[in-house]
Amino acid sequence: xxPPAFAYHAPPxxxxxxxxxxxxxxxxxxxxxxxxxxxxxNLRLATPAALVDISRLGELGDLEVADDAVTLGAGVxxxxxxxxxxxxxxxxxxxxxLDHVAHxxxxxxxxAVGSLVHADPAAELPAVLALLDGSVVLRSRDGTRRxxxxxxxxxxxxxxxxxxxxxxxxxxxxxxxxxxxxxHELARRHGDYALAGVAVRVGLDADLRIDTxxxxxxxxxxxxxxxxxxxxxxxxxxxxxxxxDAVGHARARLxxxxxxxxxxxxxxxxxxxxxGRALEEAARRAATTDPTTPTAEEAT
Amino acid sequence: xxxxxxxxxxxxVRELTxxxxxxxxxxxxxxxxSATVPPRRxxxxxxxxxxxxxxxxxxxxxxxxxxxTVLLDGAPVRSCLTFAVAVDGREITTVEGLAAEDGxxxxxxxxxxxxxxxxxxxxxxGFVMSACGYLAAHPDAEDDGEIRxxxxxxxxxxxxxxxxxxxxxxxxxxxxxTGADPRQRHRPDAS
Ligand SMILES: Cc1cc2nc3c(=O)[nH]c(=O)nc-3n(C[C@H](O)[C@H](O)[C@H](O)COP(=O)(O)OP(=O)(O)OC[C@H]3O[C@@H](n4cnc5c(N)ncnc54)[C@H](O)[C@@H]3O)c2cc1C
Ligand code: FES
Ligand code: FES
Numbered sequence: 139x140x141p142p143a144f145a146y147h148a149p150p151x152x153x154x155x156x157x158x159x160x161x162x163x164x165x166x167x168x169x170x171x172x173x174x175x176x177x178x179x180n181l182r183l184a185t186p187a188a189l190v191d192i193s194r195l196g197e198l199g200d201l202e203v204a205d206d207a208v209t210l211g212a213g214v215x216x217x218x219x220x221x222x223x224x225x226x227x228x229x230x231x232x233x234x235x236l237d238h239v240a241h242x243x244x245x246x247x248x249x250a251v252g253s254l255v256h257a258d259p260a261a262e263l264p265a266v267l268a269l270l271d272g273s274v275v276l277r278s279r280d281g282t283r284r285x286x287x288x289x290x291x292x293x294x295x296x297x298x299x300x301x302x303x304x305x306x307x308x309x310x311x312x313x314x315x316x317x318x319x320x321x322h323e324l325a326r327r328h329g330d331y332a333l334a335g336v337a338v339r340v341g342l343d344a345d346l347r348i349d350t351x352x353x354x355x356x357x358x359x360x361x362x363x364x365x366x367x368x369x370x371x372x373x374x375x376x377x378x379x380x381x382x383d384a385v386g387h388a389r390a391r392l393x394x395x396x397x398x399x400x401x402x403x404x405x406x407x408x409x410x411x412x413x414g415r416a417l418e419e420a421a422r423r424a425a426t427t428d429p430t431t432p433t434a435e436e437a438t
Numbered sequence: 439x440x441x442x443x444x445x446x447x448x449x450x451v452r453e454l455t456x457x458x459x460x461x462x463x464x465x466x467x468x469x470x471x472s473a474t475v476p477p478r479r480x481x482x483x484x485x486x487x488x489x490x491x492x493x494x495x496x497x498x499x500x501x502x503x504x505x506x507t508v509l510l511d512g513a514p515v516r517s518c519l520t521f522a523v524a525v526d527g528r529e530i531t532t533v534e535g536l537a538a539e540d541g542x543x544x545x546x547x548x549x550x551x552x553x554x555x556x557x558x559x560x561x562x563x564g565f566v567m568s569a570c571g572y573l574a575a576h577p578d579a580e581d582d583g584e585i586r587x588x589x590x591x592x593x594x595x596x597x598x599x600x601x602x603x604x605x606x607x608x609x610x611x612x613x614x615x616t617g618a619d620p621r622q623r624h625r626p627d628a629s
Pocket of ligand 2: 495496497498499500501502503504505506507516517518519
């Protein structure tokens with residue numbers, strides 16, 4: 139179908155953009171890459187009276203890798219982030235997750251920040267934000283505020299971003315040394331939203347035994363679910379993991395619903411299988427991160 | 439473009455939400471083309487309805503099938519998920535921009551022909567444009583798995599994909615030989 143009628147604004151700078159959003163209130167919506175918003179408008183699921191196109195704002199195009207964090211502006215596309223060797227070397231989980239996001243042609247337009255704000259319960263990047271305790275900077279005419287990790291996600295397709303706010307950037311903290319990550323999901327077709335998926339981060343101690351382990355699940359609830367499975371794995375050697383307790387612990391905390399794609403029981407089972415695989419992979423990767431760099435405790 | 443705040447009283451939301459017409463100029467296959475369109479005009483419809491370039495096909499209109507894929511400043515995008523006003527001033531390449539002036543097929547088109555990469559042809563413009571964008575970024579493409587993953591955003595109901603995979607591989611080899619940029623109009627004498 140065709141999108142409904144709307145007014146189009148392409149503000150020349152950020153100040154004008156937030157002014158416009160303030161004046162439009164509930165009538166306005168930000169247009170970033172359009173890869174979620176335009177399908178929803180074509181299907182008449184979204185009928186904004188006016189769009190504020192931020193794709194021409196050069197100020198939002200920065201991608202910065204510092205010692206402690208990767209910061210990207212709201213103009214950075216998912217494909218640019220996925221193929222940025224410096225950013226993905228600093229945080230391999232970004233690429234591990236983005237490999238599962240849609241297709242290259244969609245990622246060429248869709249932005250990473252847009253995916254976070256859109257808050258699809260089966261989207262990959264929200265799990266990354268939640269797992270890394272990343273934060274999104276929101277700007278309005280009245281100033282800026284920062285929302286950290288899972289707090290951004292209020293429900294399906296609902297994030298803690300008010301109509302008058304523009305998300306200007308996302309900050310992903312770089313995990314300490316001896317941290318390994320992995321992203322596993324199952325989708326019917328490559329590039330589709332997943333039936334279930336999991337992002338995992340595992341931290342090893344100086345003897346390469348499990349110190350910390352956390353998982354963020356997608357597709358099994360109305361927003362990403364973060365579960366700490368560290369206690370079920372603590373002290374185990376990285377290359378001889380018994381993940382059964384961790385998987386049981388996680389499954390007991392997940393209660394996915396049935397829908398036309400899969401039953402809740404199947405999704406819970408699947409989430410556990412994916413968790414086991416992801417933990418093993420993440421632990422192996424953690425052991426091969428540079429052992430000469432200090433762990434978090436040694437560094438402080 | 440008429441996207442500036444044009445009202446004296448910026449608090450008048452009625453003014454800010456009034457649908458206006460926009461003059462859009464894009465370079466399509468090397469030529470500047472203009473049309474006056476409402477913001478809701480999709481790039482796919484600008485091409486097909488306003489500019490009468492019906493080579494770009496429209497299947498699902500929500501980003502899933504890939505039939506509408508065109509190149510925007512050289513990168514493949516979904517024209518059904520792009521508003522024409524949002525790409526004012528930019529460069530578009532459609533399937534009409536590939537074959538040589540004398541009608542000689544572009545190496546990607548020729549490869550689809552050679553390998554039965556099409557049957558009904560509905561999906562073909564999208565596949566061809568996706569392949570052109572992909573091969574420009576990955577001239578070394580050879581691996582079946584990688585080509586499948588990169589082309590997975592396009593759906594075909596007829597061929598079963600085997601011919602398409604073979605076509606992309608042949609096109610990659612031919613383009614490596616000639617060194618031609620697959621996003622440019624074919625020049626048979628240039629090789
Ligand atoms: C066929 C298809 C398959 C897909 N598969 C996947 C998938 O597997 N996994 C996945 O994660 N995604 C998938 N996507 C979605 C894609 O990743 C989107 O691009 C992304 O979710 C939204 O980014 P965008 O820049 O396109 O945002 P838009 O579509 O422009 O905006 C989405 C929403 O966020 C708001 N918004 C965007 N940016 C800002 C901002 N800076 N400040 C305030 N509000 C903002 C908009 O107002 C809108 O409500 C798929 C899309 C398609 C079409
Ligand atoms: S018509 Fe654009 S992806 Fe199907
Ligand atoms: S050739 Fe008919 S859909 Fe692909």
